[in-house]
Amino acid sequence: MQNKVGIAPVSGENLLFLTDDQLRRGIEAMFFAYRAFTADPDLILADMDYGRAHHRALHFIHRDPGLTVTALLDVLGVTKQSLNRVLRTLIEDGLVESRVGHRDRRERQLFLTEKGAALERRLSETQRARMRSAYRAAGPQAVAGFRQVLEAMMDRDTLRQFKALKDLPDPS
Amino acid sequence: MQNKVGIAPVSGENLLFLTDDQLRRGIEAMFFAYRAFTADPDLILADMDYGRAHHRALHFIHRDPGLTVTALLDVLGVTKQSLNRVLRTLIEDGLVESRVGHRDRRERQLFLTEKGAALERRLSETQRARMRSAYRAAGPQAVAGFRQVLEAMMDRDTLRQFKALKDLPDPS
DNA sequence: ATTGGAAAGTCAACAAGTCTGACGTAATAA
DNA sequence: TTATTACGTCAGACTTGTTGACTTTCCAAT
Numbered sequence: 001m002q003n004k005v006g007i008a009p010v011s012g013e014n015l016l017f018l019t020d021d022q023l024r025r026g027i028e029a030m031f032f033a034y035r036a037f038t039a040d041p042d043l044i045l046a047d048m049d050y051g052r053a054h055h056r057a058l059h060f061i062h063r064d065p066g067l068t069v070t071a072l073l074d075v076l077g078v079t080k081q082s083l084n085r086v087l088r089t090l091i092e093d094g095l096v097e098s099r100v101g102h103r104d105r106r107e108r109q110l111f112l113t114e115k116g117a118a119l120e121r122r123l124s125e126t127q128r129a130r131m132r133s134a135y136r137a138a139g140p141q142a143v144a145g146f147r148q149v150l151e152a153m154m155d156r157d158t159l160r161q162f163k164a165l166k167d168l169p170d171p172s
Numbered sequence: 173m174q175n176k177v178g179i180a181p182v183s184g185e186n187l188l189f190l191t192d193d194q195l196r197r198g199i200e201a202m203f204f205a206y207r208a209f210t211a212d213p214d215l216i217l218a219d220m221d222y223g224r225a226h227h228r229a230l231h232f233i234h235r236d237p238g239l240t241v242t243a244l245l246d247v248l249g250v251t252k253q254s255l256n257r258v259l260r261t262l263i264e265d266g267l268v269e270s271r272v273g274h275r276d277r278r279e280r281q282l283f284l285t286e287k288g289a290a291l292e293r294r295l296s297e298t299q300r301a302r303m304r305s306a307y308r309a310a311g312p313q314a315v316a317g318f319r320q321v322l323e324a325m326m327d328r329d330t331l332r333q334f335k336a337l338k339d340l341p342d343p344s
Numbered sequence: 345a346t347t348g349g350a351a352a353g354t355c356a357a358c359a360a361g362t363c364t365g366a367c368g369t370a371a372t373a374a
Numbered sequence: 375t376t377a378t379t380a381c382g383t384c385a386g387a388c389t390t391g392t393t394g395a396c397t398t399t400c401c402a403a404t
Contacts (some may be wrong), residue, residue, distance in 0.1 A: 011364060016312075017307055017312045017315045017316075018304055018307055018308060020300060022307075022315075023300040023303045023304055024235070024296070024300070024309070025298070025319075026303050026307070026315070026319065027209075027231075027296070027299055027303055028334065028337065029319055029322040029323065029334065030205075030206065030209055030322065031200075031228070032322075032326050032330050032331075032333070032334050033322040033323070033325045033326055034177050034202065034206050035249065035330065036325050036326045036327050036330050037199075037202055037325055039327070049359095049360095051231070051359095051360055052360090052361085053360080053361065053362090056203070063196070068380080069380075069381065069382095070379090070381085073375075077207065078361085078363090079362075079363065079364080080364070080380090080382080081362090081363080081364085081365095081382090081383080081384095082361065082362055083403075084381085085192050085360095085361080086361085088382090088383095101379065101380090104371075104372070104379090104380080105370080105372085105378065106369095106370065106371045106372070106380045106381070107206060107371095107379095107380060107381080108380080108381070108382095110360070124196070124199070125287055126340020127199055127380095128192060128195040128196070128199070130325060131195045131198050131199060131325070132195055133324070134191055134321050134324035134325040135189055135190055135194075135195070135198070135321065135324075136190060137320075137324040138317065138320040138321045138324050139320075140187075140188075140189045140293075141313075141317055141319065142261075142316070142317030142318075142320040142321050143189045143198070143319060143321060144189075144314070145310065145313055145314030145315065145316060145318050145320075146198070146314075146317050146318045146320070146321035146322070147197075147198065147201055148309075148310040148311075148314040148317075148318075149306050149307065149310045149314050149317075150201040150202065150205040150317035150318070151201065152203070152305070152306035152307075152309040152310050153205045153209055153302060153303070153306040154204050154208045155208050155211070156207055156321050158207065159204075161204070161394065162200065162201065164364075165200065221388090221389095222389095223388090223390070224389085224390085225389075225390060240351085240352095241351080241352065241353090241354085242351070250390085250391070250392095251391075251392065251393085252351095252352075252353080253353095253354085253355095253391090253392080253393085254391050254392075255389065256352085256353065256354080257389095257390085257391095258389095260353095273351095276351080276400080276401070277395090277399080277400065277401085278350075278351045278352065278398095278399060278400050278401070279351065279352080280351090280352070280353090312388095314402050327394085345404100346400100346403105346404090347403090347404080348377090348397105348401105348402090348403085348404095349396080349400100349401090349402090349403105350399100350400090350401080350402100351397075351398100351399080351400085351401095352397100352398085352399080352400100353396105353397080353398080353399095354393090354395100354396080354397075354398100355389085355394105355395085355396080355397105356393105356395090357392100357394090358391100358393085359387105359389085359390100359391085359392075359394090360389105360391080360392095361388100361389090361390090361391100362387100362388080362389080363386100363387075363389100364385105364386085364388105365385090365386090365389075366383100366384085367377105367383085367385105368381100368382085368383080368384105369378100369380100369381085369382085369383105369404100370380085370381085371378100371379085371381105372377100372378080372379075372380095373376100373377080373378070373379090373382085374375100374376080374377075374378090
C-alpha cells in the first residue's frame with residue numbers, strides 16, 4: 001500500500017505528483033476548497049431559510065429554463081421526495097414556476113420567476129467572484145489544468161452529464 | 173453584471189477563461205467533481221452506519237496522530253457538539269483512542285487504533301485511486317494548475333490551515 | 345491557595361437534507 | 375383496455391449540522 005514514488009514509474013518521467021502524499025494533499029485541497037466554494041452562498045441562504053439544495057435547484061433551472069422535474073432530478077442526483085420538498089418551497093415562495101409540459105402534459109416544466117432569477121444571480125455572483133479571483137490569480141494555463149483534473153475525476157456518467165449541459169441561453 | 177469577455181481585459185492577453193460562462197462551467201465542474209470525489213468512501217461508509225463526518229475525523233486523526241479535540245474542531249470547522257457525537261461513536265467502536273493530554277491534562281489527544289487505521293486506509297485508498305487516475309490522465313502540468321486554482325479559491329484562514337498541515341509521519 | 349477561565353464533555357431540542365417505501369393521480373403508450 | 379411513466383405526497387428514519395445550558399476538570403494568575 002505504501003507508494004512513495006508513484007506506481008509504475010515510466011522511464012525518466014517525473015511522477016512525483018503521483019506519490020500518496022501528493023494524492024493526499026490533493027484530496028485535502030478538494031476538501032478545503034469546496035468548503036470555501038460553498039461558503040459565500042451558504043451565508044446568504046442561511047438568512048432566508050434556504051439551503052444548498054435550493055441553490056442547486058435555482059442554478060440548474062436558470063441554466064436550462066423549462067427543464068422537467070425528472071431532468072432536474074437526474075442532474076442533481078437526489079430522490080424526487082428530496083427534491084420535491086425544496087421545489088415546493090421555491091414555488092410557494094414565488095421563485096420558481098411550474099407549468100404543465102406542452103409536449104407531454106404529465107411533465108412539469110420549471111422556470112425561474114423574476115424573483116427567483118434575482119436570487120440566483122445574487123447567489124451565483126458571490127461564487128463567480130470567488131472563482132474569477134482564483135482564476136485570475138492562477139492564470140489561464142492553471143485553469144485549463146484545473147478543469148482537466150476535475151473532469152478526469154468524474155465518473156463516466158457524470159462526465160457525460162457535465163458535457164451535455166447546454167450553453168447558457170442568456171449570458172449573466 | 174453581464175461580462176462576456178472578462179473584466180479589465182489586459183493588452184493582448186487571452187481572458188476568455190474569465191467570461192461568466194467559463195466561470196459557471198468551473199462552478200459546475202466543482203459540483204460534479206466533488207460529488208464523484210466523495211462517492212466511493214460514501215458507499216463504504218453507508219454499509220457501517222458511518223457518514224462523511226466519520227471519514228473526515230479519521231482522516232485528520234490519521235494525518236496528525238495525537239492532535240487535540242480543539243485542533244480537530246478547528247480543521248473541520250464544525251461545533252464541538254457535532255464532532256463529539258461522531259467522535260463518541262468512533263471511540264465506542266474502538267476505532268479511535270482518546271488519551272488525556274500529557275502536556276495539558278484537560279486536553280484529549282486522539283489516536284487511531286489498528287482497527288481505525290484499517291478503515292481509514294480502506295476509505296482513503298478508494299479516494300486516492302480516483303485521484304491517482306485523474307492525475308495520471310491529466311498529467312503533471314494540469315495537476316499543478318489544479319492545485320493552484322484550488323488554493324486560490326480558499327479563504328486566507330483556510331489556506332493558512334491547509335499550508336500548516338504537517339507532512340505525514342508514516343507514508344501510506 | 346483560591347479563583348477565574350479555558351478545555352472538554354454532556355444533555356436537550358431542533359432543522360436541513362438525505363434516504364426508503366408506499367400510495368394516488370393523471371396522461372401517455374402499448 | 376391496460377401498463378407504464380411522471381409527478382406529487384405521506385410517513386418514518388438517519389446523518390449532520392446548529393444553539394443553548396450545564397458540569398467537570400484542570401491550568402494559571404493573582
